[in-house]
Amino acid sequence: MPASIDAILDALPYLLQGSLVTIGVVLGAMGLGLLIGVSLALGQVYGPRPLGVPIGLYIWFFRGVPLLVLLFLFYFGLFSLMGLNLSAFAVAAIVLGLISAAYQSQIFRGAILSLPEGQLKAARALGMSDTRAIVSVVLPQALRLSIPGWSNEYSIVLKDSAVAYALGVAEVMARAHFVATRTYEHLPLYVAAGMIFLILTFLGTRGLRMLEDKVRIPGYSR
């Protein structure tokens, strides 16, 4: 089908621009998810007991409700109720970030709990405050241990970001559909979009594996 190949080649620059939008949404979501996720995990492990309840509810809610429903809820509902006039791009990044935070918190929590208890004891014995011990001793180790889980989470967030099309964010999927409806070359364009996601998954997980090697503690085998 030479016509199909032409259609893909014609659309490729346009789709690749869309991949920048996709990357933007994913980076925003992963960053926000990291920030909130680490806080939730620290709250769960080191916080006072009552704090566990709201954190548990947060995780339960954002893991139990579909992304699309949350996108609609926040974009058409909550944010305008709060008087915020956010772009579809921002809402997609925020909602994906809120969901990812729930999953990321479980990754960090597992990593923190897998550290030997003696690490915290030794820090305290040197006169470190709990906050200082967490910042200087626990987090540097826990974050390293979280990279494989994080890599997995990246590939999920990346694929989920295609749902942002439902709000009209001009990411890869939206652009593929836009071109497809004009050229009637649906199949080749969607496959091309899928391949772009596949490549972005590969590049991202590859990059995170390189990061993992780079920050690997010498002599430490896992």
Next chain:
Amino acid sequence: MGELLFLQQDVFPALMQGLWVTIQLIIPSSILGLAAGVAVGAVRVYGHPLAIRAGNVYVTIFRGFPLVVQLFIWYFGLPHIGIYLTPFTASVLGFTLCSSAYHSEYVRGAFMSAKRGQMMAAEALGFSRLQLIFSVMLPQAFRRALPGCGNELIYLIKYSSLAYMITCIELTGQGKIIASETFRFTEIFMIVGVIYLFLTTVSSWGIRRLEARLRLPGFEHHRM
């Protein structure tokens, strides 16, 4: 009072109708997806090298393409080669294929972790290859794969909402329609969200119960 009447007369009937479609989507997709996943998983462990390679390509694509893209391929793309599916059929097909790829990963891991010695023992007893896969390996592998496969079911419940994007009007779609008519986005999507929350919570509780039921004494230690 008017508020309650509005909920009773307009919102609930529509959402219940949507919920029914959602359930009709989930049940066949989860059963077919699991069955296909077990088959693909078994092939990727015990199959012919070429079949293993084909299985790996299958899994890479169906796990690597976003589900929305897959649904669009089935619904908008297939007509390109002369195949026309209804939104409902395209959704079930999309969910089944995608979740089978994920299931096959858990099943494969479970098969691989089963001890080789057990296979040799079964072969020594005169089992055929197919017999030993079904009567010796599968019961063990199923237990090992259960947590992962259970998780996949929860995902499927949530991702069934994407059927709306190819115009299959299920729960999310019904919510979107009423919300757009009434401009009550927050309330309606909250209700929709709570219904999904109920489905996912009950399912994960059920899976945990099943896991506990199937637990073999001393077996849990070998789980990964």
Next chain:
Amino acid sequence: MSEDVPVLRVEGLSKRYGEKPVLEDASFSIREGELKILIGPSGGGKSTLLQCINYLVKPDAGRIWLDGDEVVPARKRELYAYRQKVGMIFQDFNLFDHLTALANVQIALSKVRKLPRDEARKRAVMELERVGLKDHIAKYPAQLSGGQKQRVSIARALAMDPKVMLLDEPTSALDPELITEVLAVIRDLGLEGMTMLMATHQIGFALDLAHEMIFMEDGRIVETGPPRKILSTADCDRTREFCGKLTDLYGEAR
């Protein structure tokens, strides 16, 4: 400071987990330059006592004085300052796994004592030289032998200028051939006048250097006295029995 004020004084320290008492009414004091050895069967409360002394385990009751000043653990700043003055050596080293030997020693100097970078580094190098690890400062814990790890952890504690050191079986996680190098470092510390409280099964070491032995069993201090007396003519039957076994295991009481 008056001569007769002990560096560390402990009164009535007690701890129970649920119903089970693990430490009952422990009292003793250590004067400057003294080395006291804690002996007794495993699970007898030695480790709990040491960890209660710097509040890593929160005691249920008891008071502690450092240089005559009572410690109030509820005041966080005071607690942190107190812990800096009490060096702790753990059985399993507890080096920070993500940091080099140098950074392990340096981190508390920078982050807790807030020394400038260069000064902290200089001090850390000095302490590592003192324990004979000059050539290993850039290595990570996983690249060091057990004996080297324990020496790094001693350097880490020394860098804080502790008034007293608590050592919780510092050699019991080590292969036999590595024990000597760690004991040599501790011996030097003792000869330089460091005040120490050490739980150990190394009877020979204790006989040579200890000023006093404290025998603990079932969470209680059963008997206290000069090492030679405790080992050979202890008043209490259990003490004699235990020491007899230790002597069989870890060499003759010379």
